[in-house]
Amino acid sequence: MVDYGIKFWSNDDFIIDNGVVKVNYKNKPALIEIVNEVREKGYKGPLLIRFPHLIEKQIEKIFTTFESSIQEYKYKGSFKAVFPLKVNQMPNFVLPLVACSEDKCYGLEAGSKSELIVAMAYTNKGSPITVNGFKDKEMISLGFVAANMGHDITLTIEGLNELETIIEVVKEMGEPYPKIGLRIRLHSTGTGIWAKSGGINSKFGLTSTELLEAIKLLEDSHLLHKFTMIHFHIGSQISDISPLKKAIREVGNIYAELRKMGATSLTCVNIGGGLAVEYTQHEGSNNRNYTLSEFSGDVVFSLKEIVKNKKEPEPDIYIESGRYISANHAVLIAPVLELFSQEYDEKALKLKEKNPPLIAEMLDLYQSMSEKNAIEYLHDSFDHMESLLTLFDLGYIDLQDRSNTEVLVHLIIKKVIKLLKYKNHNDIIRIQEQVQERYLLNCSFFQSLPDYWGLGQNFPVMPLDRLNRRPTRSASLWDITCDSDGEITFDSSKPLFLHDVDVTKEEYFLGFFLVGAYQEVLGMRHNLFTHPTELSVVFDDDLNKGYEIENLLEAQTILDVLDDLDYDTKEIERILKQRIEENQDIDEETKKEVMGQLYIMLSENGYLRTIASSEKN
Incomplete structure (x- = not known):
């Protein structure tokens, strides 16, 4: 089990139990349980979860400790x-x-x-x-x-x-x-x-x-x-x-x-x-x-x-001391939308009856690879890829050959990681420094983690579940802003490994911890992404679940965001309606449908809406 350093940063506020992150308080609910409960109510996109009991814990701790020192030194x-x-x-x-x-x-x-x-x-x-x-x-x-x-x-x-x-x-x-x-x-x-x-x-x-x-x-x-x-x-x-x-x-x-x-x-x-x-x-x-x-x-x-x-x-x-009191009370939960290498599977291979020799050799490397020769074959595949890309630039192979090259390299990388997943992590780090998986997250780092973007401040991050399985993919994290700085890159000195999951079939959530200090008040509306949907988890022994969700506040709608920026939202709605009505290429029934779809979108928040696992396939 990988603990993501929870013993260093969590202050015993969160624990790992039976493969999931749990709140270490009262009946110890799993974070994934709280997230699923909120998402079942229809709230998609990122979530900011507050735990008021952690505010009280920090206040109590700082007063108790100082008063103890005062008593000890007879101050x-x-x-x-x-x-x-x-x-x-x-x-x-x-x-x-x-x-x-x-x-x-x-x-x-x-x-x-x-x-x-x-x-x-x-x-x-x-x-x-x-x-x-x-x-x-x-x-x-x-x-x-x-x-x-x-x-x-x-x-x-x-x-x-x-x-x-x-x-x-x-x-x-x-x-x-x-x-x-x-x-x-x-x-x-x-x-x-x-x-x-x-x-x-x-x-x-x-x-x-x-x-x-x-x-x-x-x-x-x-x-x-x-x-x-x-x-x-x-x-x-x-x-x-x-x-x-x-x-x-x-x-x-x-x-x-x-x-x-x-x-x-x-x-x-x-x-x-x-x-x-x-x-x-x-x-x-x-x-x-x-x-x-x-x-x-x-x-x-x-x-x-x-x-x-x-x-x-x-x-x-x-x-x-504000950071000490507030940092640990809030957790940002970001759904993973996509793993960018997942499009590269065997079904994506479109091999010809006669392939360029280097592609044929790469296919043989993939099929004959074993634990013993995995590293050697990986290096060979990288050499072949560079040669094939040069051949493409010179016009000697076509686009299908280039596609097969990219697919084969990714298949070989995945197979190497699978073969060596029980080896020392340092071996995997050396392999994956150049071949990180890119995880696309439904959040904005500029909005929810501005100190990362502005100051290089790292925040503890880990999956909410699957923690009884060893993660094998070195991870770079991308947010959904159209800005190249919206990325947390893989750092071999402080590596982050995540699981190889098929997000078209199952959901995968990452939690960013200790985000309760400064991040909300400094967050910016880059790309007009706003404060995520937030909620408080309040514990009560008299409840069946032992806790209840309070202060559930959905992220602002698109119209609300534009109104805050002093756009005339009534004028925007009027212009949009007028342009639909003036379109001679669609009939009246279609115009009504388009208008209805548009109004629904305007009344939702700007984050991407992922499909719940029960709705997939």
């Missing part, structure tokens, strides 16, 4: 957290997150006016709101409105101009005021592709000189008592713990120095986000080198030691 500050809405603003994620964290000091972080409205509407009473990013007067005024609603809100200042605007709004709106935080531009940076979001040249934060100016401004405006938090961020997906420890030492000293300067209301240190998620499917290519316990322990212990030496009180610790 006097408390632990609080906010979820940065930029990571996932979708209501079917945010609302369960808020509901399952009512008993914790867990709030929301906003980086725009729209996000702040969401935070003001849904943050639990008593839980914090933090506001990061660049702000204008209107956004700062909105923070004052939140304070008037009774929210515990902190406006984190990114530049001195924002602080000056706060002072201006204070004069206009009066109390109650929001709390004020200052974002520090540290010298410390993280690691990896997001490291540039930290460090002295980062986009956000105050330098030491600006920090001193900010304190002076607060003093002069009699607002120093509202300065309660310093904030830093050294980058998303911190792979190594060392940069964080360095940053904590730096910010701990800044905290102590600011208090000694008179900022005695400063009681909170916000360590930002960056807590990494393990995406790897392959041993030796880990995305992080620490545990959550090590992460929390280092933060708590380091802050305790620094402020102890400086004889200052231990601050409350805030964290904004």
Whole structure:
């Protein structure tokens, strides 16, 4: 059985049992069972499945671990957290997150006016709101409105101009005021592709000189008592713990120095986000080198030691780790539409009574191949193919000969893989680096996996079933966009093997895991493919199945997509109808049929509609 590295990335959220992927919770339903249930209702195309219990699990884990470290080191500050809405603003994620964290000091972080409205509407009473990013007067005024609603809100200042605007709004709106935080531009940076979001040249934060100016401004405006938090961020997906420890030492000293300067209301240190998620499917290519316990322990212990030496009180610790909370709650399910080599079977051979000698030799290679000579014959077939293609270019063989060449090469490849399927995987990798199977998936990578396309971020991918059978095809994955970048190519250093299935007779689904962070909110409408049909799986012991499907929301229809782009859909319908009616080549009955077909298509989503296995043949 091939486990697709599930022990590395799944966090025990999913398991393999009896050849299928199952949700490792309650009655442990199979993902394929959930997918089939939804498809039987008529929902085709890709699916995004949410598991709200995994949101709760991550929140519980991060609070329990930090509180354990606080207890272990007898730390006097408390632990609080906010979820940065930029990571996932979708209501079917945010609302369960808020509901399952009512008993914790867990709030929301906003980086725009729209996000702040969401935070003001849904943050639990008593839980914090933090506001990061660049702000204008209107956004700062909105923070004052939140304070008037009774929210515990902190406006984190990114530049001195924002602080000056706060002072201006204070004069206009009066109390109650929001709390004020200052974002520090540290010298410390993280690691990896997001490291540039930290460090002295980062986009956000105050330098030491600006920090001193900010304190002076607060003093002069009699607002120093509202300065309660310093904030830093050294980058998303911190792979190594060392940069964080360095940053904590730096910010701990800044905290102590600011208090000694008179900022005695400063009681909170916000360590930002960056807590990494393990995406790897392959041993030796880990995305992080620490545990959550090590992460929390280092933060708590380091802050305790620094402020102890400086004889200052231990601050409350805030964290904004969004990826860690949201990534694992969502799975993208993509149906496989086609395997591109499947058109090459023996029925496709159209041999002549007299074939070119090299084709006759290839046929003999195919028919006489054995395990012992498989590799040798494979190499011979590649040589013959190159020679035959050259002969075609020179006009010595015809198109039928070329077709027979291509078919025979694919037949030989398949036979080699079948003969050697129980051999070491490294042998198969060497064979298949040049001969990957291309799997066409009913999804858009630009829409559903934008970090793969834009940043080269890998996501765990595996079939939902057949996991008690060894996969033998080295796989390149193609999406249905008409863009050459819509491909996840085979990588021999991190190989993906899938099954050789006949999708005209049976369905085959791939699951992409850990897609709950950023992918939905960054997804683009390339080719006008939209957010896939989504649903939530909620577990309930009182139900026969042990779970129920909630919040089933079908992907937008074609007309809805065009309307969102500000097309006049009524005009589009009118023009289409007019052009059908003006066509003199079809009769009135046919016009009605065409019109009916067109309206049906306009009311469906833009993904391809595959045929259910029960309907095939």
